[in-house]
Amino acid sequence: MPAFPQRAVIREVGLRDGLQSIRTIVPTERKFDWIRDAYAAGQREIEVGSFVPARLLPQLADTAELVAYAKTLPGLFVSVLVPNLKGAERAIETQADLMLVPLSASRAHSLANLRKTPEEVVAEVARMRAARDASGSRTMIEGGIGTAFGCTIQGRVDPADVLRYMQALLDAGADRVSIADTVGYAGPSAVRDLFEKARVIAGERFWCGHFHDTRGLALANVYAALETGVARFDATLAGIGGCPHAPGASGNASSEDLAFMLADMGIDTGIDIPALLNLRAKLARWLDGETLRGALALAGLPVTYESTAAIEA
């Protein structure tokens, strides 16, 4: 049996992938609360927003302020999503630690969602890399390959395409690459197969999996990915969000359920789960009326649960 990583990172993407799908505009002060509480609960990687035009996503218009705030918390690794060079320039300006550039392996989804072909995204990453290097910035570039397990518009997506785009992103200068099941089509065998091949191509530079729980398989998919050595996963508190461009898709992996599974497996995430559940209860008040997900908040921790998290609050 394959060994599991000893440590894993849950990258909180609720402030971006979660809030962008929700009509409620959460005030910046509350987002500060979220970031502060997540940090206090032990989370050390947070995607705080997206550098897209405010008229497209008014929910995320305060991303620059959030980066600035998050950067004041020692040891917090702050990432943002950027769709293009203009966004990348803002990420560099704000000194985000990482900018995630989405590429959709489904050509149909890419055109519908990003208004670019995958090849055009690769070319944009090369321009971002040049801009980053010219500026002397240390902001890392992550190429995130979405619709990697199929697409609601195009249908099947060839794993060979995913791997080809991964190589192209690395060749264009991406420091890191990741794979996302944007529409919730992945099952654990497919994850194991694709992630194994991705590790061969990118080694440690393939560092993150992003799963949606649309068909209840997010945690099984994480388990399969862990067996391939990948040890970083996107998730959102209370499972909020999902891709607004893929009809029927809904629900990211829930951060608190994922934290519980990893803790139960003896994999250290540094997360204090009761503290994360307290933050979730606050989020439920902030997003009153929105659908929240996740099983742990309903069931509670087992009586046998023992926290092993070492929190530097």
Place this chain on the structure above:
Amino acid sequence: MPAFPQRAVIREVGLRDGLQSIRTIVPTERKFDWIRDAYAAGQREIEVGSFVPARLLPQLADTAELVAYAKTLPGLFVSVLVPNLKGAERAIETQADLMLVPLSASRAHSLANLRKTPEEVVAEVARMRAARDASGSRTMIEGGIGTAFGCTIQGRVDPADVLRYMQALLDAGADRVSIADTVGYAGPSAVRDLFEKARVIAGERFWCGHFHDTRGLALANVYAALETGVARFDATLAGIGGCPHAPGASGNASSEDLAFMLADMGIDTGIDIPALLNLRAKLARWLDGETLRGALALAGLPVTYESTAAIEA
């Protein structure tokens, strides 16, 4: 990486583990409909009820009639739960194909739920085996070890106890043994560890896993179990049921979500998922007002889904 079984069985336990937790008494004719439709959708193993006193579980009072009906469907393997020798005698009488005898590895849960110590259950299995053999019956005996991953009353359950009871059940004459996460405490690493050890003890006689989705881990647990070679899983349509004696526990693995995961993994279950979803829609009408679970029924099948089931309807 470990290989997966090529085929797996989803044993439908909704008529027993599901309906026993629900106040609504489903009329016998509708249970016939359920069994007939499940069979038509390709399910070939169904636990139709429990031989317990009708005053304790009036929902399951028609178990003998259900066995008789289910036995008319060619190739359907019909099981029942029996708590004691008296129940076993009825199972033998009705010619059920298998009787499942629950043993709780948590002594506290065993006393609270079964009013017997685990050792007393083992002794009862020996008496059942003697009665079965004396009658010339072919009804198989399965010892089902519950609270195998922890207990809401007792807390921790030592895996060594689970394995010791497994050996004792086999020594007492059980033909098969299985492991159940009665209260939803299992995580996939614990499953992998315990199931590997159980296979060493019982080989092919360890044949079934029973997982609750209380903390969202049922399907990850199935995946981990598949890696150990176990290829039979209890599940309930729409995830109904769970242990009524364990506070907070709720929700079996959902048959339709499990069928989808296995199909996606290329593991043949013989199940026609759209037909199973149709049956689920009927069940939703029969159980109007009850909480149903499962993600697939909400999200629908992916556009890429291709049925590979060969149905002999």
